Amino acid sequence: MDKTTDALPNSYRTGPDETGHFGIYGGRFVAETLMPLILELEEAYEAAKRDPGFKAELDQLNAHYSGRPSPLYFAERLTEHFGGAKIYFKRDELNHTGSHKINNCLGQIQLARRMGKTRIIAETGAGQHGVAVATVAARFGLPCVVYMGATDIERQKPNVFRMKLLGAEIVPVTSGTGTLKDAMNDALRDWVANVENTFYIIGTAAGPHPYPAMVRDFQSIIGRETRQQMMEREGRLPDTLVACIGGGSNAIGLFHDFLDDRQVAIYGVEAGGHGLEVNNGHAASMNGGRPGVLHGNRTYLLQDDDGQILEGHSISAGLDYPGVGPEHAWLRDSGRVTYVSATDKEALTAFQLCTKLEGIIPALEPAHALAFVTKLAPTLTKDNLLVMNLCGRGDKDIFAVADHLGMEM
């Protein structure tokens, strides 16, 4: 039963099983009101996957609306600077709306339309997912409600304004501590109350089955493109992959296509906040939490001894979530992916380094991935091909960064 304690599986790419589990993780832990909806969604998604028309439409949107494929860029000056691995950025920050989030939103809104749903809801932390949802809702003329923690609204003002311009209604969430997990609670509450007409576009590869698998599938285009682009550029597969992990959708998107290429070393970088040793001072659920059940799935969670969920902390509102997608939990236990962490300070340093050396302002989320690359790259040989997912751009973060660096805007 417990796949995580088995010997190495034949493939790391077959999950989840038919009940939505990745080993002991995942599942469908939702209130009965939502259960029929979840089953209907699963059925609709399975049908869509078999429909060539669905894929063709999504391919068109990805190419002409979002701007895919995103480039695979050789970060020459950072490579020189570190003096080790040959560093490439998968530039998903160049997508329409400025992050990888659009990949998933285009997929889910197509599904919503197929299912005849007329109202879109979403949760958002940093606002990147909220902007992507508001964007696709505008594009397809559907009303959209975005739940966002009051605390996050305060620290992500540019994205809040973007969503408003796009016509979305922003609902400030004050329950709990007003961050991403509370926004997700309120989005789930909305969904329970409006099951008939509403489609909930979850932003990360977490939640009840089929969301983790569905979001992963929509994001996996990142890894598929990377494989092809690297073959064209270097004639072989990359040696090392690095991505940041909040819920983990950009990471699973990059990793999934390579999971069975055992020679590829894969690293996920969690938000270390003030440091893993600081109680409730980080958002590293896999490095500093333990398995539990929240938001529809079993996964690693930040929690206390009574099973109460902790808030965690990260400088990045997009990584500030007490859980992680269940497939990552399983990949962690199986040892296929190595999960590390980077602190707020390390991310800020990496943010500035990338800006100065490459002329790219990264979001604070991938700045965590780069912070780990800073440590890893110098230890690798010059022929080691390293791909880091630059999953979002940093425009939204400049105010927060200025604040942390004590700079006047």
Next chain:
Amino acid sequence: MARTRIDETFARLKGADGRPALVTFITAGDPDYETSYGLLQALPAAGADVIELGMPFTDPMADGPSIQASSLRALKSGMTVRKTLAMVRSFRETDTTTPIVLMGYYNPIYIYGPDAFVRDAFAAGVDGLIVVDVPPEEDAEICLPAIEGGLNFIRLATPTTDDKRLPAVLANTSGFVYYVSIAGITGTRAPDVTAVKDSVDRIKRQTALPVCVGFGVKSAEQVEAIGAYADGVVVGSALVNAVATSLDKDGGATPSTVESVISLVSLLSKGLVRRPAPMTAEHPDQTVSA
């Protein structure tokens, strides 16, 4: 499985008493252990036939603002799963008949250890569990261990539970079926009495278990209207709101806290109208299994 206090209570109410049950929800530890324990002890005399004792959780996804706030008050006062079980154990020292159903979310139970939780809950005198976020699809987690451990596992049926799905929901349900009268979160909209009756009838065609109706019930009139066809009426948010409005400005209990909830329960219990003696009154067993 042996009959629980829940089974005994519904048999008595349906048979000799001929009236529906008043099922009351309070959150353990809201606003503090002592006050909520006092409230728990006072509920049966005020008219509560079954007590749902909420186990507070930081992220009660299916609950509205009233019960969310109640949970947070309880957690702030230091409530834990262990203390909730201790409260039931104390309650059983003086009350050996009123059924207690623990209601909550799965994570605190999962962290406690499902088997240990069932064992300790049964030993403390708990009769049933409602675990909101564990549907039949995840029965192996806590539903089956609970049944094996002598506890009723009470499942929620909702307006979205259609005829195709109802058998799966009813399959491992025992004690009673909790019909959620609205598609939504606790304590928000008022239920549409006619639509609810159709749903209760629909469920009753598929099970002999008592069917209790909750979500949005706050007046004696609603209790009476719903009690005319349901086996029990659940009141939760209204009681929790009574706790909330009785508190001082720092959120602490006041001398009126227990009294205001208890008087509301007394008032609601006035809606428990004795049904006209049914044809089967002299065969109570038949009524129970009908």
